Amino acid sequence: MKKADRLTPMAIGGALGAVFLSMILDGASPVVLFKPAPLMLVFGGTFAVAFAGLMKKDIKSVKLIIKQALGPPEPDVDEDIARLVKLAEVARKDGLLALEKAAESVDDPFLARGIQLTVDGIDSEEMYEILESEIAAIKDRHKMGAKLFADMAGFAPTLGIIGTVIGLIHVLGSLSNPNALGPAIGSAFTATLWGVLTANLFWLPLSNKLKRASELEIHNKRMIVTGLLAVQAGSSPRMVQTRLHAYLSATERAGGETKAAA
Numbered sequence: 001m002k003k004a005d006r007l008t009p010m011a012i013g014g015a016l017g018a019v020f021l022s023m024i025l026d027g028a029s030p031v032v033l034f035k036p037a038p039l040m041l042v043f044g045g046t047f048a049v050a051f052a053g054l055m056k057k058d059i060k061s062v063k064l065i066i067k068q069a070l071g072p073p074e075p076d077v078d079e080d081i082a083r084l085v086k087l088a089e090v091a092r093k094d095g096l097l098a099l100e101k102a103a104e105s106v107d108d109p110f111l112a113r114g115i116q117l118t119v120d121g122i123d124s125e126e127m128y129e130i131l132e133s134e135i136a137a138i139k140d141r142h143k144m145g146a147k148l149f150a151d152m153a154g155f156a157p158t159l160g161i162i163g164t165v166i167g168l169i170h171v172l173g174s175l176s177n178p179n180a181l182g183p184a185i186g187s188a189f190t191a192t193l194w195g196v197l198t199a200n201l202f203w204l205p206l207s208n209k210l211k212r213a214s215e216l217e218i219h220n221k222r223m224i225v226t227g228l229l230a231v232q233a234g235s236s237p238r239m240v241q242t243r244l245h246a247y248l249s250a251t252e253r254a255g256g257e258t259k260a261a262a
Contacts, residue, residue, distance in 0.1 A: 004071035008209045015201045038163045038191035042198060045159040050152045058144065065145035069206040072213035075220035077252065080111070081244045084227035087115065088237040096121070096232065110134065110221055114228040124229055131225045135218060142214035149207035153199040160195020164188045223247040 020030040051059060083106070090098050096118055103115040113134070117127045167188025223244055230240045245253060 005074050005213075006071050008205060009070050012201060012205060019197065019201070032186070033190060033193065035187060035190055038160070038167075038187075038194050041163045041166075041191055042156055042159050042194040045162075046152050046156045046198065046203075049155045049159070050148055053151060054148070061144070062148070065148060065210070068145060068213065069149065069210050072209070074213075075216055077220060077223070077248060080108075080220060080224060081227070081241065083111070084224065084231065084244060085237045085241050087227075088231045088235060088240040091231050092234070092236065099231075108224075111224055111228075114224060118228055118232045124232055127232070128225065128229060131221075131228070135221050135225075138221070139214065139218055142210065142217075146207045146210040146214065149203045149210065153203035153207065156199040156203060157192070157195040160192040163191025163195070167191065219247065 023030050023033075051062075054062075087099055087102060090102055099115050100119045103112050103119070106112040106115065110131075114127070114131055117130060122130070167184065167190075171184045171188060226247070227240055227244050230243055235243070
């Protein structure tokens with residue numbers, strides 16, 4: 001695995017900076033947004049109603065989901081291809097049973113499991129079904145995190161509107177004091193702003209990031225399955241590498257060729 005991808009928090013920070021800068025250029029102060037009542041309603045309410053749609057056992061996964069959304073590890077495709085090519089070399093030289101020792105140094109549980117199935121002499125079709133079932137289970141688990149943030153993006157604007165309605169009710173009760181109407185109305189609409197802002201600057205981007213991270217991981221695991229089946233079939237290291245390069249984009253292939261030339 002490569003280092004965690006920290007682009008998302010930086011991009012969200014940039015978007016927030018753009019919002020605050022636009023307020024300053026318009027002659028307003030971002031400080032007016034930080035009112036306890038709307039912040040508590042929008043953030044607290046959004047998390048509460050999102051958790052209401054989860055099972056109790058799912059709550060334990062929320063911390064990991066947030067961590068994954070802010071900086072998911074990016075699969076190191078080049079490293080996985082190199083590993084599979086090396087496995088093909090070992091299998092051709094010493095036989096499939098020699099792969100068991102190679103599995104001990106593999107830190108990817110999915111790849112290690114695939115190697116063990118290969119060593120155990122599992123039929124190729126059965127091995128494919130087992131690994132594809134595991135991929136399907138991983139994909140289903142990933143959907144929960146993306147759906148959680150997508151749901152939050154739907155709840156946040158509604159809670160913001162609720163906060164505005166609550167504020168306007170307070171305004172209507174203070175009509176006898178005209179001087180206080182302007183600030184009170186402005187404060188009421190702060191909740192709507194936070195609801196729309198968090199939905200589009202926080203929750204939707206995080207949901208999309210988890211979906212993209214899941215796509216990359218599933219794609220990488222399918223590449224590993226292809227490589228393991230090729231190793232099991234006795235393909236040469238060069239043929240294994242050729243098959244796996246089909247999973248790379250044109251940019252990734254060009255980058256690999258540049259490294260090889262260097």
